[in-house]
Amino acid sequence: MSPTASSIPVIAVTPGGTTSTERKLIEEWVAGSDEGRGITTVLDAESGLAEELAKYGEALVVPVRVAWLPMVQRDESTSRWAELALMATPRRPASWIQRRLAARDPERQRVLTGTPALLSQLRSRHRRSAGSQAEDPADFARFVRRAATVTLDRAERSFIGDRYKVPHHVAEEIISRAEFRNQLVGIAEDIGISEKEALERASGALDELVAVQSRAAMDAFLTLMEPLHSRTWNVIADESGLDRLRELNKKYALVFLPSHRSYVDSLVLGDVLSRNDFPRNHVMGGANLRIWPLADLARRAGLVFIRRSFGDDAIYKAVVEEYFGYLLSKRFNLEWYFEGGRSRTGKLRPPRFGLLAYVAQAVTRGRVKDVYLVPASITYDRLYEVTAMAAEQEGAKKQAEGLKWLASYARSQRSTSGGNAIVRFGEPISLADRLPASDAPEDEQRIALQKVAFEVAVGINNSTPITANALLTLTLLGVRDQAQTIEQIKQVVAPILDYIERRGLPTTGLDRLRDTLGLQTVLAQLARADVVTAYDGGEETVYTIERGQHLVAAFYRNNAIHWFVTQAILELSILHVSETMPADEPLSALEIIELAWAEANRIRDQLKFEFFFPARRVFVDELRDEMDLLDPEWEGRTPTAESVLGVLTETRVLVAHRVLRSFLDAQLVVSERLALRGNDPLDRKADPDSFTEFIDECEKVGRQMLLQGRLHGPESLSRELFVSALDLMANLGLLVEDPDQGAAAERAARAMSEEAAADDSAGSDPADEGGTDSTHHDLASRREASAAYARDLVRRVRTIEAMDATIRAEVTGVTD
Template identity: 25%
Template sequence: MAGSSRPRGSIYRVINQQLLHLFRLWLRPTFINHEQTALALAQHAIPTNVRYILDSDSLADRLLLELGCEASRLPEPLTLDPNAPNAYFCLNHREGFWGRRSARGDARSTSLKVDPAIGDELATRLVPVSIYWGHQPDRALSLWKVLLSDQWASTSKFRKILCIALTRRHILVHFGDPLDVDELTNDLPSAALKTKRIHRLLRRHFKSQKQSIIGPDLSHRRTLLDELLAAPAVDAAIMTVAEASERPRHRVAAQAYRYASEIASDQSYRVIRFFSIILTWLWNRLYNGIEVSHLERVRAVSDNAEIVYVPCHRSHIDYLLLSYVLYHNGLALPHIAAGINLNLFLVGPLLRRAGAFFMRRSFKEDLLYKAVFDEYIHLLLSKGYSLEYFVEGGRSRTGGMLTPRPGMINMTLRGYYRDHHRDIQFVPVYFSYERVLEISSYLDERKGHQKKTESLRDLFGVFRYFKLDFGQVSVNFGEPISLEQFLSMRVDSDLEMIEPDKHKAICRELGHHIVQGINAAIPVNPTQILATLFVHAGHLEIPEERLRRQLRFLTTLIEADQISSIFDQSDAQIIDYFLSTSGAERQLRDGEPMITITPGGLIDMRYYSNSVTHLFVLPSLIANRLIQEPMIDPEPFFDQLTVLAPLLNAICFSKLAPSAERINELLEIFDYKTEDQQVSSARVDSPLASDLIQIAGIIEPALKQIALACALLKVKPDLLDDLATINERIKTLTITTTAFNPEDLILTERLIQMLSQTQPINDRKAQDNANWIKPQAALATLISEAGQTDLQHLALDLIKENIQSAATTG
């Protein structure tokens, strides 16, 4: 690795200056990770301490490096002083007129320790800089893309000239994390060994960084399909199906090829650019911008692991939103699992070329399709592709997280069992909309209307929304979940030897862990908080002054990973913003401004309120207890929360872990204090005291679910066998015949499993040892006696109806 030895005469300096000026005016490159804080160069930003490393020696690359350093006031890589050394080095040098990179290393490379350009400075920091001209994966048989896109082959002068002229906005310059020479080589005795290690580390960095930015080196789609069909698992499935159906093997193989063609994506950078242009226009028409948070979490793990993005699913917009964000932030685009219902005429091929692969809703009984799909997922992961799929299975119609489906998680795990030389990092992503495009159709479905099949008319129907204000979209990347670490804590044996029951349990637990991570990543916006206030207010209008106070009060109660930047505005501005996006209105009542909402608008608000329920679990529990019993003993109360926390986490997909410190913090916010180990109200007439009932209502549906499940299990210990039927009965309830909203009482399989008794049913003492005993006791001080009585009567009625129905059917 050597510094530049090019002549620095006056002509060379003038040319350099003019080209640099031209690049400033014409090019619009994207610089990534180039700030001083990101590079931790503040205390090292001395020209003699910093050296930039380029993969190849190129004038255009050097000028782009100079522009990036100028933008962030980093130490300059170039100098016009003919006697001073430049602060950049190149791993490889160019040969020939068109600048093809030499296959051999740079013969001028010398020891970093003794290189005259560096001297004996032990604290020299090396900053690898990767430059991508076109930043798209390499695809075969496309001359235009070969000329204009960055590929795994090196970028020639001719291609760079074309990129400068035609694709000036599609150039990425990525500054890698600095490497400390002394720290990396102080255990080696000789300069030659030090140089060798630095070269090896830098080559590895450039390779992994390239895969992270432009994706893996792609094969042609036909080659990928041929490889898929030649896989042993697919070949075995073809033989099995051929024998079972008594069909010729070649016909079954042809069927497998049709399945593979139906499934596989065909990513095209031209289509991705097309979507980028269209979506930029669409976002600007529909939304007030896209706020992206914590993308650095993806960058931190993308070099050393395969990435599986696991977003929440709220809208069809989700399919393209994540790819749009990644594309505009210089990360490789994922291959996206999409339902076969989206493989529409015209739309399907476009989505396929944008990275979508299609899957049928159910294929458990189709051995051949399952084998082809399993192998396709394994191939994607083993070749280094990023994936994106929705663990909820479909779009949430309620606004809250849905129970995770095990299908894609199961296939990802099985692929990892077969080939686990690289970790898989699940990256939770939350899309937070201030107004969801399909909200009206969701409400129709919840009223019992049949779900509409997707069609081209729906696509063109988006134009009618342009006159509405849909607010802002927030995209937040959660904490990545390492599959390697997750399995290491649960599996002791060889991964390929995991028993089926153990594998199913791991799938369920991983799915729950993922949706908890998604919920934890929610970027909270004002619509969600204000919707929560309206839903639990019990009426359609709230005095504006009170609404402002409650808005700030609720934001102090939550511990969110990300808060929307809109909260930085004044209370009045936030209320005005809410009015512009929600359909709520400001009206005067006896001279006092009131914020009002229609009954239909209140139903909409429930959707947005449900999305933040998990953030209020602990505050709402405390409020419930203080309402039922103002004088409480903190220690038993903490034990009560410890019993209920796992069940509430199962319902709300929260990460409730009660601590005395957090409880005391919330009690102070509630204006309560602790005296002589008793919690009592500091000021009974405090305006905050009137808010307790409203806050307590947030967690009330989840508490009633637990209470109903306990009451049912008391009468019917084998409830799990009839859970689906019981839930269908619950859905038929009406508000006029019960005191409950049926939607709030749907029981999950996970909750029933956690509450089911631990001993056989015929054991005389089983009833005393059932898991539901302690939760039922814990709920005694959180649900009123009247409420508990109503739930017990409802449980008996449901069991009675179920028995009668079974008898009639029999």
């Protein structure tokens, strides 16, 4: 580094913590290298830097430090324990090791320089960011140290890779930012506390929140946690999508939003990203995972323990917002599980918007130009913890997380053969392209955020493959516990496999199901996991769902159930049209299509708290595609009740009872119990105990209905499904009396009609039963109408089930 012609002094700054060995290596580098020649002095950022900088009116500041290289080159076959033992990951050795390495292995060290900057430029940048603190020499020295650290980290990653990108001095930089301090002053005035107290509370929140990552801690944590997943699953990642993400990450921060089915999701995803040289994500986790004594190590490895509820703590909310803005502005990637918890049913849960709102604020308020959201699907062949989650759906108490729980979980994972864990990434979503301006009305911003969350959920579903286990449990759960031979299962599975191929759906391992030996292998694996039972005491082996394991089987089925929902809805709609066509008044083909599409949209609304549906226009397009698969000649057929019903009876396989029965059964239980309450309110917020008692009631009465044959199977008796059904009832205004319910229902019906017209769909939903029926103004009548519609849907599912049994009997030769 040579001085300029004007002889501006050149000073080197080490970011602090420099050992005597490193100081000697830097001085030798200054004296003996072309790059270091011209540097007049070397300053330590933690030793009198403020006073030293004050001596210069102008100078060229060159960040410098020593980087230590690994003893061995890391490759994919190197275990994490071997990495730690052999120092195969970059880190700073202890002082005594540095002395030995410098003497015996000088190739292990390299003196790095960051991007130099003029002292005047640094002072200008400091004034812009520090505000009232800009005149403080000590604050300026801290700013220079942070700037040096950032540019040196960037230089180091150019040869060790992005895997070890970590932030430094986070809390210090956040608390010194002028805009944030001004925000705290405003909050202090609003809540009646002093500025000093606001700063102290913000500093305390930062200490609680900020993950202070270190390379050694990251490697140690991942090594310690590796046994929880590495021996259980063979992880298969779609690495083709990672190349584009890597390019985007050079300009923008990424926010990974994976599906959440297991405690080890973040470990599996983190391992995939680490092996592909992505920096460690900052993973947002609930405070319930703050397990002693691992919590501190986890924080240093990038886990952010965030409160599940912020309440009215304005300072904590401001700290979280600022922390997110800081991380995103520095292009640190984030990760969290926006369902709010593990899925107990196997399908995606409704998203939570809280943390996503903080990311949106960073974009709309100009902290970052853009952020890309990355939908990610993590699908497991088998999961040990599904059994415990199924028990929770039947009312069992969830075991609290702790050291004892972790030890038990680790033992179970070592003894579990989980098959494959498949990681796939959806299309990245630009947040800037989908958000309104920062001054847009609050409702507009809220709706935009909901649409973004919906798009993420669709991206997760679209990247989720259909597994062999999902397809087999879908098949076996649809035959009312009737045991099936291998050949019978093959005959039922074959048309579904053909359907999947025609649609070009993502799959993994389905080829095995066309082969007898492959099918036997998958069934044997499910039998070892106690999901399927096999009886081989007769002429040939038969298979059925293990007694008491229906919720577990439903979990695996539901992993891929979203791919079949549109066809299931279409089947119920066609049946409805064939049953309601007037005998004395012929309808045109267009009128029949309009009736089918209208009923399909109504069922879509009935299931909107269970599945993620596209806009109505897109949904109708999907219905047309499904209809083409069911009957390519449907548009040219004579529109009679017989020909309409023939679309169903002439197909090779029906799916409505396999796909929708458990959800509609749960809605039936809830709607009937609600109807029996008459006009009595059920207010979750005002009376949470009554709400819980109602769920208990649904569970008990649902079990009676199952024994009486009114419900299809035990998978319908899920507390999570009952809660989703109550969310639907709340959306329909059926939980509490609303004086304006009649007018509200009319407005909702009119809005749906206008939306349908705008989408060129078949028209608005009929209002003769339930839903937004404006003819039933009192609560009791509307509840009974809703129950009537639920009963009709379940009746139709039973009819479809009978049709499918007839088709199956024709194929397999076995009747129910």
